[in-house]
Amino acid sequence: MWDSDSTAFRWPWLALGLAALVLVLLVLWLRPWRRPSRAGAAYVAHAARLRALPRYRTLVRRQVVLGTCLTVAALVACSGAVVLAGRLQQRQTMTQEDRTRDIVLCLDASGSMAEVDAHVLREFRTIISGLRGERVGLTIWSGAAISVFPLTDDYEYVIEQLSAAEKAFASGDVYSDDYAIFTAGTVLDWDVQSQMGDGLASCVQRFDHRDEERSRAIVLASDNEPIGTGIFSVPEAADYAREEKVVVHGIAAPKTAERPAAVQEFEAAVGATGGTFSLLGEDGSTRAVIDAIADLDAKPIKRPPLVQVLDRPRLGTWLLGVGLVGMALLWAAQGVLVVRDRRQESL
Amino acid sequence: MTAHLTRIKSRLSIHAHRKVRGLLEGEYAAIHAGRGIDFNDLREYVRGDDVKDIDWKASARSRQLLVKRYVAERKHTVLLCVSTGRSMAALAGLGADSAAPTSKRELAVFVAGVTGYLAVQHGDVVGLVHGDADRQHVSRPGSGELHLERLLGTVHEAITPEGPPGDLTALLRHVVRTVRRRTILLVVTDEPAVTEEQAMLLRRLTAQHEVLILTLGDLDPTTPVMAGRRLLDVDAGVEVPPWLRRDARLHRELATLVADEAQHMRRRLDQLGIVQEQVRDLDGAVIAIFRLLERHRHARRR
Numbered sequence: 001m002w003d004s005d006s007t008a009f010r011w012p013w014l015a016l017g018l019a020a021l022v023l024v025l026l027v028l029w030l031r032p033w034r035r036p037s038r039a040g041a042a043y044v045a046h047a048a049r050l051r052a053l054p055r056y057r058t059l060v061r062r063q064v065v066l067g068t069c070l071t072v073a074a075l076v077a078c079s080g081a082v083v084l085a086g087r088l089q090q091r092q093t094m095t096q097e098d099r100t101r102d103i104v105l106c107l108d109a110s111g112s113m114a115e116v117d118a119h120v121l122r123e124f125r126t127i128i129s130g131l132r133g134e135r136v137g138l139t140i141w142s143g144a145a146i147s148v149f150p151l152t153d154d155y156e157y158v159i160e161q162l163s164a165a166e167k168a169f170a171s172g173d174v175y176s177d178d179y180a181i182f183t184a185g186t187v188l189d190w191d192v193q194s195q196m197g198d199g200l201a202s203c204v205q206r207f208d209h210r211d212e213e214r215s216r217a218i219v220l221a222s223d224n225e226p227i228g229t230g231i232f233s234v235p236e237a238a239d240y241a242r243e244e245k246v247v248v249h250g251i252a253a254p255k256t257a258e259r260p261a262a263v264q265e266f267e268a269a270v271g272a273t274g275g276t277f278s279l280l281g282e283d284g285s286t287r288a289v290i291d292a293i294a295d296l297d298a299k300p301i302k303r304p305p306l307v308q309v310l311d312r313p314r315l316g317t318w319l320l321g322v323g324l325v326g327m328a329l330l331w332a333a334q335g336v337l338v339v340r341d342r343r344q345e346s347l
Numbered sequence: 348m349t350a351h352l353t354r355i356k357s358r359l360s361i362h363a364h365r366k367v368r369g370l371l372e373g374e375y376a377a378i379h380a381g382r383g384i385d386f387n388d389l390r391e392y393v394r395g396d397d398v399k400d401i402d403w404k405a406s407a408r409s410r411q412l413l414v415k416r417y418v419a420e421r422k423h424t425v426l427l428c429v430s431t432g433r434s435m436a437a438l439a440g441l442g443a444d445s446a447a448p449t450s451k452r453e454l455a456v457f458v459a460g461v462t463g464y465l466a467v468q469h470g471d472v473v474g475l476v477h478g479d480a481d482r483q484h485v486s487r488p489g490s491g492e493l494h495l496e497r498l499l500g501t502v503h504e505a506i507t508p509e510g511p512p513g514d515l516t517a518l519l520r521h522v523v524r525t526v527r528r529r530t531i532l533l534v535v536t537d538e539p540a541v542t543e544e545q546a547m548l549l550r551r552l553t554a555q556h557e558v559l560i561l562t563l564g565d566l567d568p569t570t571p572v573m574a575g576r577r578l579l580d581v582d583a584g585v586e587v588p589p590w591l592r593r594d595a596r597l598h599r600e601l602a603t604l605v606a607d608e609a610q611h612m613r614r615r616l617d618q619l620g621i622v623q624e625q626v627r628d629l630d631g632a633v634i635a636i637f638r639l640l641e642r643h644r645h646a647r648r649r
Contacts, residue, residue, distance in 0.1 A: 043508055044578050046582070047583070050587070
């Protein structure tokens, strides 16, 4: 998803400065070159006897271990603080390149087409996963056209909607509630139904960004069996589509083959826009349409790369926390040792 | 100029009501081997005077014990032998009831001063041998308070924290080599133990001198009295860290070790027939000198 990914400090100079400060303070604190100052100190002699005692060695060993651990813990905490101060950030960039293909599924919602629609929807659902940047819309029509969803590249939503549509059509029962609810509004007048010309023209109007150079395609599934007369005839609608530079791919229902005139009209209209035509049942699939869509010229448009900068305080917080907890534990251990010594003394 | 001796005298006068001074003089007088035959005067008996000296007739007359004083036959030499290494600049151990420890330097000057003062009062001559690992020096014996004061000043100046380390062996060898006359040799040192070489030298010295040893005890670094102060090890020049000094078990172990060493040293010196006392603070110093003189007198009588 993200093309490049880099982690760096927001303020590297601050981190460097603080690290140097920690080092300087460490050296100043240890001062390996300096002998202890004699001011204000009292002298003792023959302290070498002290060093010969077994208890002295025990205490020194303990102090060395505790001191080393405390120093390490403090340094870890310091490094955590330095990392936090330097503000570690992750910089992610994504070069965006949208492919500009708009596809409107234009389905005849008349009762006779239910099975074919379900088939087309199923096929289409499988190719959604292969899409990137394309926008898909779904329009169903009979006497009138309604948009189930407009052109969008929210594929999750698209798949959800396609599944719902497929479910409604797949029942095959024209009188089921699912079907009735889904296709509600497509029939305004029972005398005017399955108007392919009107449907195609409506689908052409679903494209937006008319001023942009985009590849536009319609997948038109119909049986071209109109009842009554509509506003657009099929050739008129095809002309309109050609004017708008919309390629129409036609899928005819198997039953259309019984009416050669209808098939011819359909094929001619589709051919006029430069699309493919397939009669479902001939080869049993909508493969040709899918391939045709894949072949559609995708015009990439450049968009400025998307850059996102995220703070990554986790490492610093962890280091600081581990260091502080370590210091607290060591202090507690020191206290416990002192208390234990006192108790042993008092016994 | 007379700063050291004045301080010593005033400190002795604090003890005057306990007759410490008189007692000390008595003890000091008693350690002399020879006694003159010329009768000088009578004075009140003080503890430590030889019973043989009591003038019974005069005592019966005056109803108090009087002893005869004689003019000493010849002048004795008291030789102060002070180890002046840098360890003497450290603090001395705490006395029984003293809150703050004194420097071993002050203590060394004090014990040398008290003994020297007694000798001066008695008309004896006082000399000084002092030295460290680098060099040893003998001052010619002389009499008088001014001379003693000068000797004490020498000791005081010779002891510095930056000086060379102490070396009792070298000092004793120097005494063996350079001192010809018979003296009362008071060795003031802070060595916690006697090495075999030192023992040999001491045995050699006892043949010629009357050897008395005063050892100065060291401050226990783990004592709670010094809890708030920084302590530097004068020998190594490093600090004794505070976390070390708080430990009660270490304190106990060190106390045991020091007591063992002191006992061992005392036993070793007893074998050599040398009396030795340990001095911790200024108050205890007078008592320690008194005990030293008394023990020496008894030791000689046997």
